[in-house]
Amino acid sequence: MTALLDATDTQLAMLADLVASLEAAEATLSSMQAARDGMLAMAGRLAVDIARAGAHPDHGDMAIRTVAAEIGAAQHVSDRTIERRMAEASWLVERFPTVWQAQGDGRITAAHARVIVEAGAHLDDDTDRAAYAAEVIELAVHESPNRLRRMARRIAERFQERSITERHRDARELRRVWVKDLDDGMAELGARGPAVLLHGMFDRLSQMAHAVQEENARAARDAAATLPTDDRTVDQLRADLLADLVLTGTPAGHETEEGLLGEIRARIEVTVPVLTLMDDDAPTTTTTPPAELDGTIPIDLATARTMAGSATGWDRVLTHPISGALLAVDRYRPSEQLRRHLRARDQRCRFPGCGIAARKCDLDHTHAASTGGATSDTNLSAFCRRHHMLKHHSPWNVDQRPGGVLKWTSPTGRTYIDRPPLQNTVTFTAADPAPVPF
Known part of the structure; x- marks a missing residue:
């Protein structure tokens, strides 16, 4: 290896200064994040105290939402995000004060603190939790958060009062699936569930991906060299197979006798200006807005055109040509x-x-x-x-x-x-008025 062998003493001294400066900056950031967590925890406690003083029947839920909305509006952040941060900060400050202090002193980073808190989240006894935190903090000073995670879990297990079976039974109640939007028309699909099931799902996807790759390689060897080849990676194949299974498969373990679940189709909402949809040069021009998913996520025009061509119904949004204000909404394809x-x-x-x-x-x-x-x-x-x-x-x-x-x-x-044909129905006419007797 020849890396840095040609560096001068001045360059190496500059590198040493940069490393030291970055180390100091990281410690400062950790301290500032700890200070922010302290203030967020204080805001949460203030909301609870106000609710308790007023004997609020919701035990402070609405008060916390109100405080979170106040902070979020000032910071231009969603109040849901602030409420989540308040809850995480309160958990750190109140249940793991020594971890919070170590972060404030710059000894560990916010990432280390998250690992420690997550691994010890189920420790209910104050003494056990303090002993666990003291032991893990000493490891965190010298280890990366990734390495620390496994160590922290092992140490936390020693202090657990309940068995893994009992805790797993409760943890299963938190299983869920969520979507996180990314840039460039992409998103992440996350899942929380029993480890054996999720690892099994991932393993089956991996086996399928490798099987597809092997079949593609065999077909490429047997076919003419001029034929197109499938050069998708295993990661790409896993993602494509997951989408295929979820969007087209039937959940056999939950299907009804009438097959109702298998008949359900995915629904999304795409908004695209008609000029963008019609313009062949739209992907490279900035004169027209891109297509959007759910009104927030830009998506590529090829996908938008595919969706438009296969859509069972269009909601046409009519806007003012100058102000862009909404004028009316109807459907291109009838319901x-x-x-x-x-x-x-x-x-x-x-x-x-x-x-x-x-x-x-x-x-x-x-x-x-x-x-x-x-x-x-x-x-x-x-x-x-x-x-x-x-x-x-x-x-x-x-x-x-x-x-x-x-x-x-x-x-x-x-x-x-x-004229529309007459309907096959019964019609009525008003009866003649009864004669008036003399």
């Missing part, structure tokens, strides 16, 4: 309720003389949605594919009047009125 309504109303193709059943027809906007036409029963009607194409690709023109009445104008200027 199932609206489809049923139109099938019942029209019963057949609405071109004059056509009798194709409405269930075999397309639903078409009389006034095109692309130019502002609403997705409603006053702007939709059923056309068979033949007359649907005729409407869009010939001089025939149609106008919808109140009551679903269509006025067709032919290329020669003649007009034809097509």
Whole structure:
């Protein structure tokens, strides 16, 4: 190895100064974070004291939320984030004061403190907890948080009053799955559950990924060199397999006799400006906004186009062209309720003389949605594919009047009125008034 062999004495001295300065900066940051934790814990205690003095029936829950909202608004941070920080800080300051003090002195970092607190979270006895903290702090001074985690767990286990079986039974109640949004249209899916199940899930995904890789390698050897190859890594394959299993699989252990769970499909909400959706150059231009998932997470245009092409329904958001203010919302694709309504109303193709059943027809906007036409029963009607194409690709023109009445104008200027068929129902008329006796 030749790294740094050519460094001068001056450069090595500069490196030594940088290392010392970074060490001091890290100690200062740890102290400042400890000070922040102390203030957050104090804010939580203040909220509880106010609630206790007022005998609040929620035992301070709303008071804590109120204080968290006050702090969050001042710091431009979500009040949920502040409330979580307050709870974590209170746990550290009140239950592990020696750990908090060690962090404040700069002996350990905030990451070390988290490891110690997490490993000893179930120690309820004050004496045991103090003894555990004293032993682990001495290790934390010389170890990285990653190495410390295993040591801390082993030491904490010695002080546990309850068996692992009892504690695991309680911990199972906290199992959950969550999503954390990332940059560049990405997100993380996290899971908390029994270790044997999660490790088993990961192992099965790994076996599947390796099997796919081996099959791809075999196919590549047997196929022509010109064919495309699958060069996904094991990590990428695990992620793709997990998405495939969750989005298309059926939870056999929870399925109902009617197969209801297998019929459930994932739902997401994507917002994309129509100009962005139509612009082939949109991925490289900054003149139009990107597509967004749930109104917050930017996603790539290729994914947005795929979603738009396969969506069962669009909510069209109409905005002011200058201010961008919301004006109205409707759907490009009609809902199932609206489809049923139109099938019942029209019963057949609405071109004059056509009798194709409405269930075999397309639903078409009389006034095109692309130019502002609403997705409603006053702007939709059923056309068979033949007359649907005729409407869009010939001089025939149609106008919808109140009551679903269509006025067709032919290329020669003649007009034809097509009314919705009469319903197969019973109607009533007002009875003649009874004769007035003389």
